[in-house]
Amino acid sequence: MTLPNRASLLYGSPLNKPRNAAFLxxxxxxxxxxxxxxxxxxxxAVTQGGFQVFFIALAGAALLALVPLAIVWFLDRREPESRWLYAIALLWGGLIxxxxxxxxxxxxxxxxAGFIDLHPALQTIFGSNAGMVLGAPVAGPLVEExxxxxxxxxxxxLLRAEFDNVRDGFIYGALVGIGFNLCEAPLYVLQEFVIAGDVPLYLQLGDRFSLFGLAGHAxxxxxxxxxxxxxxxxxxxxxxYAAPVGGWLLGFSGHFLNNAIGLMVRLFVFITTGQPVPQASTPEVAPRMVEPFFHVWIIHSAWRLIGFFPFFLIVGVMLWQSGIWERQVIREELADEGEPVILPEEYEAVKGDRIFKTRSIPHHNRRTSxxxxxxxxxxxxRKWRVKQAGQAVESDPLVASWRNELGRLRG
Known part of the structure; x- marks a missing residue:
């Protein structure tokens, strides 16, 4: 029989035990x-004007978030995850x-900031905003990651049946980051409006969605x-055991680098000149509100492409290798299957699948294909996963469920 969607998602999950579910x-x-x-x-303490600023920024962030979502959706084309999991990941990042x-x-x-008050020499080096300059590289990466x-x-x-490989991991992580970015960017615009009366809408959105929204939290x-x-x-x-720790440390390092630019600039200036970075005599308010969005986006995208190049390289190589692994597993595990699972001409298409190529099933409408x-x-x-666990493929309920589903779709 074909397992329902909920049973497939929760197959082998600790949530199937009532005690675990209640604890969660x-x-x-x-x-x-x-x-x-x-x-x-x-x-x-937000006024009506503040709410208007926040929702305008939220609408802009939601519109820009469609771009990284489309990229993630394309990466997920061979073994797409449930839309419910997309929503859960986005909501976790944006709300929780x-x-x-x-x-x-x-x-x-x-x-x-209290530590800096006890050490005035730090204010001499990093200026009157030393608390934020020193705190942002520590608090942001540690807490938010x-x-x-x-x-x-x-x-x-909890959903081990839906978390199969490197590509799945990046997709879930990027979705959580997109959700976080979607909520944090409007909050920063609101905070600046409340504190200084400024509305750095283009600055925040252009910066946080630089490089198509994939250069920050995603x-x-x-x-x-x-x-x-x-x-x-x-x-x-x-x-x-080592890979998750290494992945978190890489994410922390990228976030630290992003937040520590001001710190590094101030240190460089002080070391080379012996003087702190001069403070602006008057606060800049109006110009940032009307700063062109595409100008900010291009400048910040170029900076992040250079500064984060090693991280992008790691992601690119691992996704490329994961795609090779994915296609190899599909070829090998479908080789011994027959009708109604796969037809000979369909298997030829499997062997011809490439990195940017997506196969389809002839003589079927787009949705069924x-x-x-x-x-x-x-x-x-799933067959590969069962074999790696040393279990019998023919007795696995999910294997049987997918075979039955293929028979139903052809019927």
Whole structure:
């Protein structure tokens, strides 16, 4: 028989045990309460004009987020994940990770500011805004990569049947990062409006969605997802434990580099001249509100392409290798299948599949063709997973379910 979608998603999941499910519900409720409290406190003193600024920024961020979502959707074309998982990952990044990070960030920034008050020499080097200059490279990467990464880790643990390889890991991590970016960017615009009366809309959106929205949080959390995906894909025992740690450290390093630019500039100026960076005599307010969006986007995209090139290279190589692995597994595991799973001419198309090429099933409408291809790919990867676990393929319920689904689709 064909398993329903819910049973397929939760196959082998710890959530099938009522005690685990109840514990997770309690944890989620606590995180939701913390997040809701943070947002309520953030918006408690906001005026009507502030709300207008926030929702304008949110609308702009939502529109720009469609670009990285489309790129992630393309990467996910061979074995697409459930739309529910897309929504869960985005909501975790946008609501839970952002809301939980707010009080933790504020606590660390306040603590570092108190430390600087006790050491006035630091203000001499880093200026009157030394608390933010020193605090941002610590608080942001440590707190935000943990709150975002927790969501990816939960997907890895709870939905193991849907978390197969490096590509899946990057997709889930990038989705959580996109959700975080979608909520954080409007919050930064709102905070600047409340503090200084400025509306740095183009600056924030152009910066945070530079390089098509994949150069910030989507990249950082995607690196952690890559590590988790490699742990699922590899057959080496030591790498299963080392890869997630290495992925998180890479994401932390990228985030640290992003937040530490101001710190490094001030240190360089002080070391070379013996003088701190001069402070602006008057605050700049209006010009940033009307700064051209594409100008900001191009400048910040160029900077991130250069500064984050090693991280992009790691992502590109690992996704490329994962694509080779994915196509090889599909070819090998479908080789011994016959009708109705796959027809001879369809298997020839499997052998001809390439990195940017997506096969289709002839004599079927587009929707049925996509469903057949997905079921064949899901079956192949599931067979590989069962074999790696040392279990019998023919007795696996998910293998039988995908074969039955293919028979139903052809019928």
């Amino acid at each position: 519900v309690v944890v989620l409720l606590v995180l939701i309460i913390i997040s809701a409290s943070s947002f309520i406190q953030e918006f408690s 990770a952002t809301g939980v990070a707010l009080p933790l960030n504020n606590f660390l920034l306040t603590t570092i 943990t709150t975002k990464g927790l969501g990816v880790l939960l997907l890895f643990w 990249l950082f959390t995607g690196l952690f997802g890559l590590g988790l995906g490699l742990a699922r894909q590899t057959t080496r025992r030591w790498l299963r 996509a469903a057949i291809v997905q079921a064949q790919d899901e079956l192949a990867i």
